[in-house]
Amino acid sequence: MPESVRPAESEATTHPGAVHPVDERLPARRLVPAALQHIAAMYAGVVAPPLIIGPACGLDARDQTFLIAASLLVAGAATMLQTLGLGRFVGNRLPFVNAASSAGIGPMLAIADQSHGTHRLPTILGAVMIAGAFCLLVGPFFGRLMRFFPHQVIGVVITLIGVTLIPVPVQWARGGSAAAPDFNSLGNLALAGFTLVVIIAMQRFFTGFLKQIALLLGMLVGTLAAIPFGKVNTGAFTNAATVALPTPFRFGAPEFQPAAIVSMCIVMLVLMTESSAGMLAIGEITDRTVDRSTVTRGLRTDGVATFLGSMFGSCATSAFAQNVGVVQLTRVRSRFVVASAGLVLVVLGLFPKLGAAVALVPMPVLGGAGIVLFGTIAVGGIRSLVKINLDDAPNIVIIAVSLAVGIIPLAAPDVRDVHGVLVTPGIYHDFPSWAQTILGSGISAGALTAVLLNLVFNHLGARRRAAAAEHAVAVR
Template identity: 40%
Template sequence: MFKDMSLGLQHVLAMYAGAVVVPLIIGFSIGLTTTQLTYLISIDIMMCGVATILQVWKNKFMGIGLPVVLGCTFTAVGPIINIANTYSIGSVYGAILVSGLFVVLIAKYFSKLIKFFPPVVTGSVVTIIGVTLIPVALNNFAGGQGSEDFASLQNIGLGFLTLLIILLVLKFAKGFFASIAILIGIIVGTIIASFFGLVDLSPVKDASWVHLPVVFYFGTPEFHLVPILTMILVAMVSLVESTGVYFALGDITDKDIREADLKRGYRAEGVAIMLGGLFNSLPYTAFSQNVGLIQLSGVRRLRIIYIAGVMLILLGLMPKIGAATLAIPESVLGGAMIAMFGMVIAYGIKMLSTVNFENQNNLMVVAISIAFGLGVTAVPDVFTSLPARLSVITESGIVMGSLTAIILNLILNFNLEPNDDIKDQMFEVTPDDENTEPETEIEINEDTEAHK
């Protein structure tokens, strides 16, 4: 049992930085109070655990039954900040609720829409996400926009030091410790910052030990068309990301991923997003870093992921742990964000490396979509003459660039049959798939597992 607990803790540590950084960035950017930010971080950790268990628990309606861990999607950071600052935080959660319902309703059909998201689109979208988030990282790197000591040598030094620690861990650490390089960098950077009096532990002292989730903590949700469409787009991009994780895990566990499996997986994500909206958490996607951990450890038992999910729920019920993350100086967080968002860009480029760039149409899709994504981020006032209700789209580089990639691909490359790249990702579906009972959970021989 101790071994299983240790393996479950590994998964928690591998995804914890991502689970915490997303609400931190959003909370700082939309002006949440310390109490509100503590709640957002805690509830987000808890709901990551709930979402993970929903996905691992395979039944007739939902759950893919693979050792997958769900966490907050970085895709949602820019759009949520934009919606909250343009409309209200209530509009954010109204849009999240509707997008979750949308995912549940389209789950049956989304696997048939994968041809609308070939590598030229998904690679462009992921690259745009990374590029447009770099200014957020640099603002934190300098100490936080609007701070009295913005861009001070102390802040810049801490940011660089955190980044250096992350690089040193990646260079010299092996296996598990290399996989949590970001978390190590943040912890060590915060410890060093404490010697300069830059760590405030008062939020930890003021936070309670235990709390329960509150329905609509941030107020009654509001429903506006543009925020809803924006979050639906975010949800669809997240599904594409998760699809890649599903196939990777299917390969690792020697499980054939069929259309019925994807349908249940998408439904589980939709239900998780709706629950997140209900308790004012954030949208989720499958975390690829945990796939790497499964590959490294060779441990594929679902029980380990259930344990990780329960650990996340328990951690989320203890506000003091969530409040502890508020002690992280913004410059330390900024150093880690540069590494994380830079890796997003690199991963997007890696996805684009599979694209046939001898086709000029593909070049134009990538070129124009990234140009709009980066351009709108650098010059957000360029479309001010358009109706104000469109500002969430026109002022968000992620949304603008993503929509441009999807639309241009439809115009330039659309064809009724999936292209060769997509065919390679598809799977055979038998006529009886719709009526097929769910397969039993993955059975891994315990003796073999113990030997590993």
């Protein structure tokens, strides 16, 4: 791996016998709150795919509960596998969260739309299963691309992860769903703003451990403040099942439709790009070198989790960028913290009543916390960009164009009303579905642009230019 791609080693690695912060085992009093912060940051994202896909496939409330439980269970198992590793085959052994990605929701809804009755979910899960096998097959080739990810590319990708996620907490701050009766109300925005101010105040005045768990404390204060105004909905907790044991093929044997499989394999390529970018981001934040083998093992984990998870009803699995922000904000870099969060997710999946308790945190409170969280990721990207020469014209072009391409989906998205009817088509609305999948993700579109421009400026013809320079020096 070229030196330019290697994150700086921390002090812990310069002293023989010292434990790197990534491998540090924290005492329970620090580990548990830090793990709960990861759960709070990711919970809404983990349950979002089953909450959307379930109704589209005609599931009743009971089956919907099992679909959500499967998503939590697989996310927890995948996260533990990723952070703890299994030999040299899977696991990047970084504080890295894996869970069902929302990136595949659009294609999965399209598959459900093109299928009929009880065939909808089996067709989706069959396509997800093949996509997992596809990831296992091509993952090692992705690992070989790491030499094409210098700081110009890494910085762009990390910045885009933060910037493209900002609409998510903004939507949460407004109330979560446009169909909610109080969506965009002053009450919701005030609650989000209050939570944001509380977290900022804690970051300013707290020190040590309390400062590290400011995100969790801020969400707790925000939730307590929401109770008198009726913003805490206990219905989900009351109606949730107590136990939901995972059952393979509960929703029927997988069905394999070529069009659905191709669509999900394209989604998997996008998720692999985002996972690779997430691993590079974590490497930068934790001062741990991310090389080809690290990325390969990480992507294998995605493949294994996606393939096996499909048997229980889970969607395609990949990196969770919001948890990169938690590591960046708290500076708690231990992978065992994230592994503990994975264990909690497994328990939440087995006991939906506990999962529903986590969901008591109102959407506006999550929104206020998310603004801090995702903005922090963008700062990590900027930190990477300042390591390069920003007076160099090629670097400026690579960064400027890649960031612009990544922001286009945010600037011109599909706009729909509260009933889901398209009001204004986005810029890529009339593109083929595979192009929409790739270009519609600002992270993947920006990453691919940065890699291609880096090839054009820094790789193609590099030997010829170096030889010409050497010849010029020799002539002098």
